[in-house]
Amino acid sequence: MSNIFSLISDKEKQSTSSATETQEYFVNMGPQHPSTHGVLRLLLTLDGEIIRKVEPHIGYIHRSIEKMCEKDSYQQIVHLTDRMDYLSCHINNEAVCLAVEKGLQLEVPDRVKYIRTIISELTRLSSHQLWWGVMGMDLGAITTFLYGFRDREQIIDIFEETCGARLTMNYNVPGGVMFDIHPNFQKRTKDFLKYFKEKLPEYDELLTGNVIFTERTKDIGYLSKEDAISYGVTGPSGRASGFSCDVRKKDPYSAYDRVDFKEIIRTDCDSYGRYKVRIAEMYESLHIIEQLIDNIPEGDFKAKTKAVIKLPPGEYYQRVETARGELGVYIISDNKKSPYRVKFRSPGFSNLFALDTMAKGYKIADLVAMMSTLDLVIPDIDR
Amino acid sequence: MFKSIYKYLSDIFNGVKTLLTGMKITGYYFFHPKEIITQQYPENRETLKMFDMFRGEVVLIHDENNEHRCTGCSACEIACPNGTIEIISDKAIDPETGKSKKVIDKFVYHLQMCTMCNLCILACPTDAIKMAQTFEHAVYDRSTLTKVLNKPGSKIMAGVKE
Ligand code: SF4
Ligand code: SF4
Numbered sequence: 001m002s003n004i005f006s007l008i009s010d011k012e013k014q015s016t017s018s019a020t021e022t023q024e025y026f027v028n029m030g031p032q033h034p035s036t037h038g039v040l041r042l043l044l045t046l047d048g049e050i051i052r053k054v055e056p057h058i059g060y061i062h063r064s065i066e067k068m069c070e071k072d073s074y075q076q077i078v079h080l081t082d083r084m085d086y087l088s089c090h091i092n093n094e095a096v097c098l099a100v101e102k103g104l105q106l107e108v109p110d111r112v113k114y115i116r117t118i119i120s121e122l123t124r125l126s127s128h129q130l131w132w133g134v135m136g137m138d139l140g141a142i143t144t145f146l147y148g149f150r151d152r153e154q155i156i157d158i159f160e161e162t163c164g165a166r167l168t169m170n171y172n173v174p175g176g177v178m179f180d181i182h183p184n185f186q187k188r189t190k191d192f193l194k195y196f197k198e199k200l201p202e203y204d205e206l207l208t209g210n211v212i213f214t215e216r217t218k219d220i221g222y223l224s225k226e227d228a229i230s231y232g233v234t235g236p237s238g239r240a241s242g243f244s245c246d247v248r249k250k251d252p253y254s255a256y257d258r259v260d261f262k263e264i265i266r267t268d269c270d271s272y273g274r275y276k277v278r279i280a281e282m283y284e285s286l287h288i289i290e291q292l293i294d295n296i297p298e299g300d301f302k303a304k305t306k307a308v309i310k311l312p313p314g315e316y317y318q319r320v321e322t323a324r325g326e327l328g329v330y331i332i333s334d335n336k337k338s339p340y341r342v343k344f345r346s347p348g349f350s351n352l353f354a355l356d357t358m359a360k361g362y363k364i365a366d367l368v369a370m371m372s373t374l375d376l377v378i379p380d381i382d383r
Numbered sequence: 384m385f386k387s388i389y390k391y392l393s394d395i396f397n398g399v400k401t402l403l404t405g406m407k408i409t410g411y412y413f414f415h416p417k418e419i420i421t422q423q424y425p426e427n428r429e430t431l432k433m434f435d436m437f438r439g440e441v442v443l444i445h446d447e448n449n450e451h452r453c454t455g456c457s458a459c460e461i462a463c464p465n466g467t468i469e470i471i472s473d474k475a476i477d478p479e480t481g482k483s484k485k486v487i488d489k490f491v492y493h494l495q496m497c498t499m500c501n502l503c504i505l506a507c508p509t510d511a512i513k514m515a516q517t518f519e520h521a522v523y524d525r526s527t528l529t530k531v532l533n534k535p536g537s538k539i540m541a542g543v544k545e
Pocket of ligand 1: 503
């Protein structure tokens with residue numbers, strides 16, 4: 001009897017031990033996955049539900065924008081950057097124009113600087129509104145998506161009236177802006193500021209305090225300051241890891257040296273921190289626009305430039321702060337009407353590759369939250 | 384023991400409270416439907432008007448005599464970043480001077496390639512083209528998106544010089 005028992009228990013032991021022994025396996029997340037917000041493919045190495053490795057595979061929406069720039073004139077390059085990070089299109093346009101103006105050593109009128117700064121901040125706001133809505137939706141709250149879009153619509157209307165397009169505005173031209181601002185621009189913007197100041201606390205009420213939301217973001221996706229710096233994670237994602245990297249403060253362009261605003265830095269290093277930085281940035285953006293909107297100086301909306309722009313031979317670099325982080329534009333000119341080489345340092349690319357460090361050891365369900373707080377725009381990564 | 388039960392219960396209570404805070408906002412909008420801004424498209428097609436600046440498609444301006452201002456100079460074609468515009472020009476005898484001069488035969492516009500960047504409008508020296516506010520561009524056949532913008536029988540306005 002005892003023998004049989006011992007046999008069974010031995011067998012049981014064996015079977016249980018082989019059941020707990022796990023094997024790593026692979027899962028493809030994307031390229032057609034609703035929460036990657038575009039054609040991004042992540043190759044996940046999983047151990048049960050635990051993430052061991054995240055390997056981003058990119059290139060599904062590569063359009064060779066950098067190569068196309070080599071045959072385009074400097075005016076034409078601008079509209080291509082709309083198609084990189086389409087949520088900060090105005091800021092991308094501005095980056096190229098600033099780089100070209102640097103090459104031409106052209107001082108743009110003050111009016112242009114003010115208009116560019118206001119519209120950049122409106123773009124940042126609209127991008128963060130969309131991100132907030134989508135972030136809620138990724139975590140299962142569809143309500144936030146609709147609320148985010150409701151408020152974004154007001155900004156889009158401002159763009160449509162002044163710039164002529166809702167998303168890919170192409171409002172900047174080297175030397176200034178394409179048209180003067182619409183007579184309604186100031187009034188509409190002020191109405192929006194008033195409106196959104198009332199609505200922004202709703203965002204906090206709806207999502208920030210929500211118990212499900214905090215459980216899914218707090219202490220999830222830890223990215224230390226050292227890692228953030230070594231990966232070059234910039235923008236709100238970097239600042240949530242305590243990395244002070246706001247180009248608007250470090251290397252002011254346009255009218256940012258004339259306004260007073262705070263660089264939001266948090267040291268939580270987790271998804272919740274990245275969320276809070278963006279919410280706080282919305283308040284700062286409102287504050288920046290408030291200071292500028294009544295003081296737009298009179299003057300030309302465009303400095304005089306030649307019809308065919310040729311940059312003197314040399315290298316020109318300009319960086320700006322988009323809604324996602326630091327965008328760098330690097331132009332090499334050989335005195336022709338198209339640049340010899342253009343390189344974009346896009347924030348999304350660097351931010352994405354920190355995902356591996358960030359996600360290691362967490363559950364697969366948290367990956368969606370982490371990606372949301374990185375605020376990835378896939379065309380920006382692939383270009 | 385007592386403490387952990389207390390914590391357990393207070394967690395539940397706080398959780399429910401935060402959920403209710405969110406529900407309060409949704410409830411508010413449920414009872415205030417006036418504050419919802421949804422547009423009923425396409426039912427509101429008649430009243431829906433785009434802003435004057437809105438860039439929908441490139442059109443060649445014709446006046447009531449079927450005359451336009453395009454000289455066929457191709458500045459728009461050169462300014463366009465993606466080959467959307469093709470100017471096919473022709474020679475005609477100018478009735479005043481008797482010399483032959485360039486006129487457009489066809490102003491071909493490939494709407495499917497246009498990115499609405501507005502560079503052609505800025506480039507035109509005679510303001511012959513503008514952006515129209517149309518936005519419903521869906522068609523069944525892609526070839527119908529290639530348009531000839533100068534109307535049949537149209538000619539250049541008198542006095543417009545390159
Ligand atoms: S709007 Fe831009 S893309 Fe379209 S025809 Fe004009 S220049 Fe070309
Ligand atoms: S539309 Fe204007 S730019 Fe284009 S060919 Fe005619 S006149 Fe020249």
